[in-house]
Amino acid sequence: MGQNRVDRRNSWKKPADLIGKIAAKFLTWGTFLFLFVPILFALSMAFDTRKIMAFFPPKGFTLDWFRVFLDYTPFIEGLKNSLLIASIVTVVSLFVGVLCSLALVRSDFRGKGFFNTLILSPIVVPGVITGAALLNMLYGNLRQFNALPNIIIGHTILAMPYVVRTVSASLVGFNRTLEEAAQSLGADEITTFFKVTLPIIKPGIVAGAVFAFSISWGDVNLAAFLTDAYTTTFPVALMGYMRYYSNPAVAAASAFLMGITAILMIVIEKTIGFEKFVGLW
């Protein structure tokens, strides 16, 4: 087997391949710079000393905008609400999604394909429409004006397909004899699930949780419909601020949260690793 392998380094020596390789390298790093550099423009404006929203590059250095951000009540209220909503959405969509994935991967029934498509369909339905439909029903038909549960419902619908997708992916390659071994050694089904199944599909669950949390945390399309004057999420509060004030506080808010995100990234890398996180799509 070893002799049949092609030496990759030699195969690139043909001229067409060399051009192809250079083009690929160029595109790869070009794309990364396209993703990375504009964000630096926007974040660096958090330290701008000018009183109104100006253009890059920033002039001077100040931390005042961070104080403006922390003193503005809707931001802090929005952060609290977003954290609460995202946590509940993560827990609910994980519970529903894990049960659903177990049933979908491990059993066969008529209409399973259709059911599968239905569950994943919120991914291809634009978020604006899910939001509009929920607004239409909850406000128009049911007169349900309580924003918090409404947003939680909407985000759960958006997040669940991602959880089902990642958890199913980790269940597909699952060796079921492990569970049977546990059961033949005397464990009941619930013990088997928590001691054998759950630890093995943990990467899928963590990836699903990250997706669910980030979808709820960053959502604007749906929350814009369902928030009201009393209850707002952080992204919607940012948008509201931008409507009335034009200053770098928005950049400061984002820079502040980037710091928290960096910590979160280290946690992800240490718990499941980026590599595993990606394989689950």
Added chain:
Amino acid sequence: MTILLASVLENMSDSKDNKSSSLKYYARKYAFFIFLLPVTILLVLLYLLPLILLLAQSFYTYDPNFFLPKPIFTLENYRIVLSPPYSKAITLTLWISATTTILTVILSYPLSFYLVRSKTGLAKKFVMGFLIASFFMQLLIRIYSFYHVFGQEGVLNQILTFFGLPTQDWLGGPWPIAVSMVHQSIPIAVLVIMGSIKTINPEVEDAAKILGANGVETFFKVTLPLSLPGIIAASLLSFTGSASAYVTPLVLSQGKVLMMANYIYNRFLDVVNYPFAAAMSVVLLILSLSVSYGISGVLNRWVKIE
């Protein structure tokens, strides 16, 4: 030896199943129905039902004097949606979403390929961390990044001035929106495409090379078709993502370029014309579902011919 042990264990648990009481047998056989109950309730009551009610709303008659629309059947809402100026928003939304989808796939693929095939190192870890971090980044700041690029005194015009070229008012047109949408779609597209490149066995590519193909041919005839599921999923995600863009046009065109989502949002919340907004939503839904269906169909056929 291990295989033998495993098969014995399997037989043991099988025979245990058959011997157990019929109640337990049925409980196990239909457990998946109970498992599927929460998701079914959630989807039917809070997803399908709202969509059906939205469809019904789109046929109601709008009365500007009352908050509630009259439940009288009319096609007037659709007539308005499909005529100017709203039809312009439809073509614009389609144009921006299609451009975004194509650019996203072209830019995401090389990056995904690099991230799957290159050796683990600090650079790779940094790129991966940045991609996942962008899921948690505030949408508004990602859009503002391009305000700084395309704005009147933005980076692009600063560069043009530096070279003595005339500056341009970029923010009035659709391109800044499309570019920002590409920026928003790439992270998820890369994750999805990486997933499908990961499943390709490199020995298949080696086989093509042994049979005489060069690297470029191998890539286009073997690697690319095999990673098609990821490409399809990435296109669907970026198309629907940009079809529901609403903040991006607001910030990057200062209200000059309006997409369908802007009208939907405006008519639901500011004008309170539910029937019109519902009709607009239904048109957007039909468009995005048929494009999704089309993308997967076309790309799948393409790979079959190859």
